[in-house]
Amino acid sequence: MATPQHNSDVLVVSRNEHSDSKEHVYLEETFYILSKKNSVFRVRLTSKGLSLMKETDGNSKEQTILLRDIIGSKCMRSKRRHPGATSCVCSSLVGHQQLKVVDENSGDLDENDISAYLYIYAYILKHSRRNLKRERTTITLRFRSFDKYEDNNKEAQKWRTTLKCLIAGQPITNVPPPNDKKLLILLNPKSGPGRARELFQTKVAPLLQEAEVPYELHVTKHAQYAREFVRTRNVYAWKGIVAVGGDGVLFEVLNGMFERLDWQQALMEVPLGILPCGSGNGLAKTICHLYNEPYIGENLTGLTMALARGKVAPMDVVRIETKTKIMFSFLSVGWGLLSDIDIESERLRAIGGHRFTVWAAARLVGLRRYKGVLSYAKIKDVSNLPRPKLPLTLSHSISQDGALDSPDAEAFIDCDEHADVFTSTVNGKHQRVDSWYSVNSRRSAFYSTRGSEYHSVTSGGSEMRSPVHACMHGPAPHLPSLMSHLPSHWVHEQGEFIMVHIAYQQFIGEDFLFAPRSQLSDGVIWMLVIKAGVSRSQLLSFLLGAGQGTHAEMNNEYIKMIPVSAFRIVPEGTEGYLTVDGECVEYGPIQGEIFPNLVNISVPDTKI
Numbered sequence: 001m002a003t004p005q006h007n008s009d010v011l012v013v014s015r016n017e018h019s020d021s022k023e024h025v026y027l028e029e030t031f032y033i034l035s036k037k038n039s040v041f042r043v044r045l046t047s048k049g050l051s052l053m054k055e056t057d058g059n060s061k062e063q064t065i066l067l068r069d070i071i072g073s074k075c076m077r078s079k080r081r082h083p084g085a086t087s088c089v090c091s092s093l094v095g096h097q098q099l100k101v102v103d104e105n106s107g108d109l110d111e112n113d114i115s116a117y118l119y120i121y122a123y124i125l126k127h128s129r130r131n132l133k134r135e136r137t138t139i140t141l142r143f144r145s146f147d148k149y150e151d152n153n154k155e156a157q158k159w160r161t162t163l164k165c166l167i168a169g170q171p172i173t174n175v176p177p178p179n180d181k182k183l184l185i186l187l188n189p190k191s192g193p194g195r196a197r198e199l200f201q202t203k204v205a206p207l208l209q210e211a212e213v214p215y216e217l218h219v220t221k222h223a224q225y226a227r228e229f230v231r232t233r234n235v236y237a238w239k240g241i242v243a244v245g246g247d248g249v250l251f252e253v254l255n256g257m258f259e260r261l262d263w264q265q266a267l268m269e270v271p272l273g274i275l276p277c278g279s280g281n282g283l284a285k286t287i288c289h290l291y292n293e294p295y296i297g298e299n300l301t302g303l304t305m306a307l308a309r310g311k312v313a314p315m316d317v318v319r320i321e322t323k324t325k326i327m328f329s330f331l332s333v334g335w336g337l338l339s340d341i342d343i344e345s346e347r348l349r350a351i352g353g354h355r356f357t358v359w360a361a362a363r364l365v366g367l368r369r370y371k372g373v374l375s376y377a378k379i380k381d382v383s384n385l386p387r388p389k390l391p392l393t394l395s396h397s398i399s400q401d402g403a404l405d406s407p408d409a410e411a412f413i414d415c416d417e418h419a420d421v422f423t424s425t426v427n428g429k430h431q432r433v434d435s436w437y438s439v440n441s442r443r444s445a446f447y448s449t450r451g452s453e454y455h456s457v458t459s460g461g462s463e464m465r466s467p468v469h470a471c472m473h474g475p476a477p478h479l480p481s482l483m484s485h486l487p488s489h490w491v492h493e494q495g496e497f498i499m500v501h502i503a504y505q506q507f508i509g510e511d512f513l514f515a516p517r518s519q520l521s522d523g524v525i526w527m528l529v530i531k532a533g534v535s536r537s538q539l540l541s542f543l544l545g546a547g548q549g550t551h552a553e554m555n556n557e558y559i560k561m562i563p564v565s566a567f568r569i570v571p572e573g574t575e576g577y578l579t580v581d582g583e584c585v586e587y588g589p590i591q592g593e594i595f596p597n598l599v600n601i602s603v604p605d606t607k608i
């Protein structure tokens with residue numbers, strides 16, 4: 001049997017710490033291993049998580065799988081072996097490869113094995129010097145104290161229910177917390193390099209299955225589909241609305257909400273979420289960065305776990321006004337260089353996020369200048385904002401986080417060295433044969449949660465109402481109308497600009513740390529102004545420093561970062577791009593003001 005490894009991701013609690021009064025022990029059981037008679041495993045379910053203490057010859061080692069890393073659990077029974085295979089319970093467990101379990105309702109049960117197996121699924125945060133990732137681990141507890149399966153199952157179910165209550169943060173009862181509402185998933189199959197559907201099936205659906213989170217998946221059929229969907233449906237029927245795609249789909253969802261008469265109640269009661277499959281993915285990267293969740297492109301584990309846990313945080317939105325439209329934005333407004341890169345690199349969509357880098361290099365050669373007037377209401381004191389964090393340098397290797405796809409991946413602890421059946425003796429008699437070991441990650445066969453629905457592009461008979469003229473609601477603006485004079489305390493700058501980029505999230509793309517001091521709900525808009533006259537080398541160092549956010553400290557004649565609560569841009573001429581959350585809007589005067597805490601957004605549960 002392999003000794004449990006002390007991975008740096010696992011909290012190693014000493015015995016003294018164990019008496020910490022804050023840690024409440026809900027369930028405790030002892031497990032034995034046949035081949036290691038001098039080792040005892042004490043497994044406890046505590047307010048911190050699953051504590052696994054191995055005791056050998058008076059020495060003990062403890063590892064705790066934190067509650068926040070556990071996504072779900074399942075009770076199983078042994079699967080019937082094929083004719084010719086031995087029916088001996090012990091030999092059926094020789095080598096974890098051979099352990100086959102099924103649902104208790106399956107018609108393929110091994111009636112000879114009266115054990116109940118509790119599978120506990122966890123995605124453990126693993127730190128190393130240069131990166132941070134999640135590794136999938138399955139802990140299997142075998143309950144076999146009693147002579148009848150029903151009694152063993154009752155025991156396993158007790159652990160499972162307690163675990164579910166703890167995960168849900170609810171009082172411990174005999175019944176699992178209700179799970180009546182589904183998540184609404186709106187997936188854009190065209191986002192980024194077009195892999196959203198595949199990523200959902202391989203990275204998201206199996207986790208939702210393990211977490212027993214039911215969902216209803218709708219694949220968008222065209223642009224504005226998600227917006228109309230949200231505007232016209234009874235959104236209260238869902239536990240939350242999740243955009244799977246780029247920032248553009250969430251922009252549609254958000255604006256669909258503001259097109260509802262009941263926008264305030266809908267936004268308060270129905271949280272939003274994002275699973276990044278686009279090319280920019282600024283909000284998803286921001287959320288992960290703020291909550292210390294690893295963000296690795298196309299790896300959706302952390303944010304899927306966040307959806308399953310149901311923790312939300314308030315988020316600011318910015319009300320934007322152009323000559324003909326009102327919209328609500330959660331990410332950015334751009335004019336000039338960065339917007340040009342964003343829009344013109346669309347043709348390179350197939351290469352994902354790299355399109356921005358390639359186009360940026362091209363655009364530096366033919367630098368454009370834009371004339372206009374920039375006005376803003378400056379926030380004088382931002383000293384109370386938290387200090388910025390530097391982004392983690394992540395290796396771009398494929399992480400174990402993708403272990404669902406990797407049947408060979410190493411499990412976090414492997415106490416099972418192929419032939420261990422865990423046995424307990426009470427008063428010298430073999431009354432109980434419990435097992436505790438972890439099995440290697442394996443590909444999940446489940447692609448949809450029980451009770452989930454899948455609405456494909458080809459499904460006919462959409463119940464969506466035909467588009468009607470939608471009216472934008474939302475909070476009343478404090479700004480004068482776009483063509484009216486601004487208040488006297490506003491600052492005005494007239495001249496030629498290379499760009500004005502305005503954002504209210506830390507990241508505006510996966511690799512672009514735009515506003516290191518920004519928080520999800522701080523009421524601050526960060527405005528980067530780069531004026532004509534800036535040298536190419538200054539611009540180059542700005543773009544190269546974007547990954548680390550170093551430009552945010554720049555404050556010179558040509559480049560400056562200003563915290564504001566509202567802004568107006570009035571471009572001269574008709575040639576150019578204006579973008580809102582990465583989407584092109586009409587070129588002309590535009591203004592915006594921030595409204596704090598209007599939206600609840602799904603965030604990782606990082607509390608210990």
Ligand SMILES: Nc1ncnc2c1ncn2[C@@H]1O[C@H](COP(=O)(O)OP(=O)(O)OP(=O)(O)O)[C@@H](O)[C@H]1O
Pocket residue numbers: 188189190191192193219220221222223224225244245246247248249252277278279280281282581582583
């Ligand atoms: N089925 C569809 N076919 C075509 N376009 C769609 C469809 N569904 C949504 N869209 C539109 O695709 C646009 C881009 O979507 P999205 O933001 O998901 O991807 P992206 O632009 O690659 O990502 P990012 O915004 O992070 O750069 C949105 O404006 C959205 O309206």
